[in-house]
Amino acid sequence: NNNSIKISPSIYLSNREYGILCEVMGRSTLAPEACNCSAPDTGNMEVLLKHGTTEQQAQYLLPLLQGNIRSTFLMTEPDVASSDARNLETKLTKIVESDGRVRYVLNGKKWWSTGAMDPRCKVALVVCKMDYSHPSCAAEQHNAKQQLRGHQTIVIVPMSHPGIKCVRALTVFGSDDAPHGHAEV
Numbered sequence: 001n002n003n004s005i006k007i008s009p010s011i012y013l014s015n016r017e018y019g020i021l022c023e024v025m026g027r028s029t030l031a032p033e034a035c036n037c038s039a040p041d042t043g044n045m046e047v048l049l050k051h052g053t054t055e056q057q058a059q060y061l062l063p064l065l066q067g068n069i070r071s072t073f074l075m076t077e078p079d080v081a082s083s084d085a086r087n088l089e090t091k092l093t094k095i096v097e098s099d100g101r102v103r104y105v106l107n108g109k110k111w112w113s114t115g116a117m118d119p120r121c122k123v124a125l126v127v128c129k130m131d132y133s134h135p136s137c138a139a140e141q142h143n144a145k146q147q148l149r150g151h152q153t154i155v156i157v158p159m160s161h162p163g164i165k166c167v168r169a170l171t172v173f174g175s176d177d178a179p180h181g182h183a184e185v
Contacts, residue, residue, distance in 0.1 A: 010036055013078075018099040021037075022037065025037055029079050031118060036065070036067045038070075038115075038118045039073060039114060039115075039158070040073035040114050040115060040125075041064055041070060041071050041115070042070060042126065043073060044064065044071040044072075044073055044109055044123075044125050045061060045065060045071075045114070047125060047154065048060055048061040048156075049061060052156075054135060056156060060123045060156065061124070062084070062100075063122070064123075068120075069080070069120055069121070069122040069123065070115050070118045070120040070121045070122070070180075071115065071121060071122070071123045071124065071125065072113050072114060072115045072116040072121050072123075072124045072159075072183075072185075073113070073114065073124070073125050073127075074090075074110040074113050074116070074124050074125065074126040074127065074185055075088075075110065076110060076112040076113070077089055077108065077109060077110055077111065078092060078111050078184070079109075085127060085152045086151075086152075088108075088128060088129045088152065089108055089125065089129070089130065090106070090107065090108025090109070090110065090127070090128040091106070091107055091108060091128060091129055091130075091131040092104050092105070092106050092128045092129070092130055092131060092155060093106075093107070093131040093132075093133065093134055093135075094131065094132055094134065094136075094137050095129065095134045096134075096136035096137060097136075104155070106126065106128060106155060106157065106163070108126075108128060109184070109185070110126070110176075110184070110185045111170060111182070111184040111185070112170060112182045113182060113183045113184070113185045114181075114182055115164050115180055116159070116166055116182070116183035116185050117166055117169050117180065117181055117182075117183045118180045121161050122158065122160070123155045123156060123157070123158055123159060124156075124158075124159055124185070125154050125155075125157075126154065126155050126156075126157050126163065127152060127153075127154050127157060128152070128153060128154075128155060129151045129152055129153075130151045130152075130153055164185065165185065166183045166184070166185055167183070167184040167185065168183065168184050169181050169183055170182040170183060170184060
């Protein structure tokens, strides 16, 4: 029963305390993996802990905490300066069906996606821009045009989804860091 799962850290560390641990672990290529503190998993675990639903925590956070799966964070895009999220081109289009049901279509290209090539990677957190251009979202189109900021969101996508494709591994200074390295997705 997923509703009974309570996930809470047994020890809370301050940012300073965690930073000191990361500095020490960062001196070793093995330590972050051995301590289950590898990027991007730690950040993704924090997002899921603070903002995930009970179902999302049961499906993704618990296996991440147990070290059974890995994750990736998809933000960087090849054609824009995506360090500024306002420039993102990956769109999450909202569509309201005639019966009132809402569905979303995610479309875009990401790269430098750490861990996406790892065979244990089962979930991606994708940073994208909300798109209300579908005719069924006329009211939201007007409100969205009034705002310069606030269009960005993060969605959870299973890596097994048929629309997700790891196109290729990317090299860093000639090293491909296989099988855990960066990917174009």
